[in-house]
Amino acid sequence: MTDPESFAHHDADLNKQALAYHAEPRPGKIGIEVTKSASTQHELSLAYTPGVAEPVRHIHDDPENAYRYTNKGNLVAVITDGSAVLGLGKVGAQASKPVMEGKSVLFKRFADIDCFDIEVEARHPQAFIETVVRIAPTFGGINLEDIAAPHCFEIEQALIEQLDIPVFHDDQHGTAIIIAAGLLNALELQGKSLAEARIVVLGAGAAGIAAIRLLLALGAHRDNIFAIDRQGVIHVGRQDLNPYKFGIAADTERRTLADAMDGADAFIGVSGPDLVTADMLASMAPRPVVFALSNPVPEVRPALAREVRDDLIMATGRSDYPNQINNVLGFPFIFRGALDVRASRINENMQIAAVEALRAITREPVPAEVLAAYEGLESLEFGPDYIIPKPFDPRLRERVSAAVARAAIESGVARAPYPAHYPG
Ligand SMILES: NC(=O)C1=CN([C@@H]2O[C@H](COP(=O)(O)OP(=O)(O)OC[C@H]3O[C@@H](n4cnc5c(N)ncnc54)[C@H](OP(=O)(O)O)[C@@H]3O)[C@@H](O)[C@H]2O)C=CC1
Ligand SMILES: CC(=O)C(=O)O
Numbered sequence: 289m290t291d292p293e294s295f296a297h298h299d300a301d302l303n304k305q306a307l308a309y310h311a312e313p314r315p316g317k318i319g320i321e322v323t324k325s326a327s328t329q330h331e332l333s334l335a336y337t338p339g340v341a342e343p344v345r346h347i348h349d350d351p352e353n354a355y356r357y358t359n360k361g362n363l364v365a366v367i368t369d370g371s372a373v374l375g376l377g378k379v380g381a382q383a384s385k386p387v388m389e390g391k392s393v394l395f396k397r398f399a400d401i402d403c404f405d406i407e408v409e410a411r412h413p414q415a416f417i418e419t420v421v422r423i424a425p426t427f428g429g430i431n432l433e434d435i436a437a438p439h440c441f442e443i444e445q446a447l448i449e450q451l452d453i454p455v456f457h458d459d460q461h462g463t464a465i466i467i468a469a470g471l472l473n474a475l476e477l478q479g480k481s482l483a484e485a486r487i488v489v490l491g492a493g494a495a496g497i498a499a500i501r502l503l504l505a506l507g508a509h510r511d512n513i514f515a516i517d518r519q520g521v522i523h524v525g526r527q528d529l530n531p532y533k534f535g536i537a538a539d540t541e542r543r544t545l546a547d548a549m550d551g552a553d554a555f556i557g558v559s560g561p562d563l564v565t566a567d568m569l570a571s572m573a574p575r576p577v578v579f580a581l582s583n584p585v586p587e588v589r590p591a592l593a594r595e596v597r598d599d600l601i602m603a604t605g606r607s608d609y610p611n612q613i614n615n616v617l618g619f620p621f622i623f624r625g626a627l628d629v630r631a632s633r634i635n636e637n638m639q640i641a642a643v644e645a646l647r648a649i650t651r652e653p654v655p656a657e658v659l660a661a662y663e664g665l666e667s668l669e670f671g672p673d674y675i676i677p678k679p680f681d682p683r684l685r686e687r688v689s690a691a692v693a694r695a696a697i698e699s700g701v702a703r704a705p706y707p708a709h710y711p712g
């Protein structure tokens with residue numbers, strides 16, 4: 289695809305196929321399976337009454353037994369209020385369901401974690417929080433999805449405090465982890481360091497603010513980061529900032545996206561479609577990194593970016609371009625590790641462990657089954673078109689989950705030992 293027109297044709301064609309995929313042969317993308325035989329009178333008396341009463345008694349005596357006798361330990365809720373669905377915005381609870389089913393498919397396909405997608409009608413954070421707290425006993429973990437800032441911060445914090453199972457806002461931390469891994473790798477290839485890189489983050493919502501926080505924890509310099517929202521650069525002189533934005537405000541005279549892009553080493557777009565112009569790209573520093581991560585339409589089309597610069601490393605959030613920076617590389621494997629050591633939360637140590645594991649995998653030879661999943665892909669090697677592993681890489685489940693599990697144990701939030709079947 290070399291021009292915007294062919295990009296649009298490609299998307300129109302894909303959209304048609306996507307509708308058919310979702311509709312046929314049966315609506316939706318995920319179902320429920322029975323995991324024990326229930327084919328005889330005897331099995332029915334075990335699965336249901338009278339036998340089922342015995343595990344009930346055991347769980348009543350000790351709630352920990354829920355992990356032994358029910359699917360709780362391998363069941364995650366993908367929960368949203370439909371307020372920031374991909375880059376489509378506030379489409380509401382019902383319309384968000386295909387995305388939440390999609391996340392559930394990814395949990396199952398990549399990490400064998402069972403999921404219920406739950407779309408909640410809740411206008412106020414408190415109503416949402418109460419809903420999640422009430423249904424939490426069912427689950428081993430809570431994956432919050434597509435909840436807009438600033439409510440997402442309040443919601444996640446309250447749930448972490450009130451629940452003893454991992455609560456993880458995927459658009460914040462899942463995205464931040466993949467951005468951090470991809471950016472560290474891309475900067476290294478471009479001969480730059482995170483500490484010195486000047487970074488523009490377009491979008492100061494869930495993904496943008498979490499990405500900045502994690503990059504700062506990993507060594508980025510506060511003075512080198514400019515965050516931008518619909519009003520322009522987030523600077524300390526602005527009177528309209530909520531506390532979350534104020535926490536990342538820059539002391540700068542720059543005011544617009546174009547101002548911020550001038551001389552920048554890296555651009556991270558977590559905002560909306562087509563917001564970056566050719567002039568802005570041209571004004572960036574030599575050998576820039578451009579992550580246009582808005583879904584489904586990126587902040588700048590890869591073809592346009594390449595036309596303007598031949599020295600950039602480019603990534604999008606989509607599956608149909610090289611370098612997919614997308615939280616699919618994180619949440620299935622992070623929850624796998626967290627559930628397997630019964631972690632009470634997913635803390636920053638566990639997040640940084642995931643970043644390091646992703647970075648390391650990218651530098652190693654890619655298994656043939658990964659290449660087979662991508663049409664026309666004959667080889668992959670750490671370089672400008674391969675800065676982050678592919679979602680189909682079987683090593684993600686082994687290595688990212690193990691790194692997260694280890695970090696949970698070392699940071700004291702695990703309630704079960706390192707699993708015997710994990711790598712030593
Ligand atoms: N690739 C990936 O893995 C992921 C990608 N994303 C993408 O990131 C985007 C944001 O998601 P999320 O953070 O959850 O959403 P939020 O609603 O929490 O935040 C959106 C942010 O983008 C800003 N924004 C939106 N439109 C513009 C614009 N035209 N100009 C400047 N700023 C703009 C908003 O500004 P304001 O505060 O002024 O309203 C806000 O700060 C989506 O497109 C989503 O698809 C998100 C998660 C993962
Ligand atoms: C990928 C994702 O979670 C998003 O775009 O919201």
Ligand SMILES: [Mg+2]
Nearest residue numbers: 374433434459
């Ligand atoms: Mg999302």
